[in-house]
Amino acid sequence: MKKPIIIIIIAVIVIAAAAGLYFFVLSGDKEKPEVRVEYSPGEFFTTNVSGSSRILKATIVLVVNTNGLEEMLTAENARIRDTIIFILRRLTEDEIRAEGTQDELRETIITRLNETLSIDNFVEVLFNDFVMA
Numbered sequence: 001m002k003k004p005i006i007i008i009i010i011a012v013i014v015i016a017a018a019a020g021l022y023f024f025v026l027s028g029d030k031e032k033p034e035v036r037v038e039y040s041p042g043e044f045f046t047t048n049v050s051g052s053s054r055i056l057k058a059t060i061v062l063v064v065n066t067n068g069l070e071e072m073l074t075a076e077n078a079r080i081r082d083t084i085i086f087i088l089r090r091l092t093e094d095e096i097r098a099e100g101t102q103d104e105l106r107e108t109i110i111t112r113l114n115e116t117l118s119i120d121n122f123v124e125v126l127f128n129d130f131v132m133a
Contacts, residue, residue: 037064038126039073041080047089049096049132056088056096057131062113063124076117083116084109096132 044059062080064073073080087108095101106125113122 035065035067036123037067037069038062039064039070041073041077041084044129045081045084045088047085050090050092052093054093054132056091057129057133058088059128059130060084060109061126061128062109062122063126064121065123066121069119069121072117079116080113083112087112093132102127102130 039062041060041062044057046055046057048054049056062073087105091101091105106127109125110122114120
């Protein structure tokens, strides 16, 4: 009488293990985790504020969605910095103070860098500091 109970318990454990294996390992579409590689184009950016005697200082980190771009980004660093400086130097004091300016800048920088380098790998811009003096 004990032998059939042990066989049933073992069968239930084997079925549960197989179901767990299927559910966690074999079922559904596996999504690759999103790649996020941070690239620093230099210590900081300093530029004149348009129509003002003030200076804007910003430290920016760029995020790309692909590994292996570091060498290309380093080789293109002068173009990356030039593109960002060109965008920043057009800002006026009022624009810098306006709510949402950094969010707009993020989108503009991403779009312009992707266009400039003919890629679509820039996905995020992080501001470590953004100061007008």
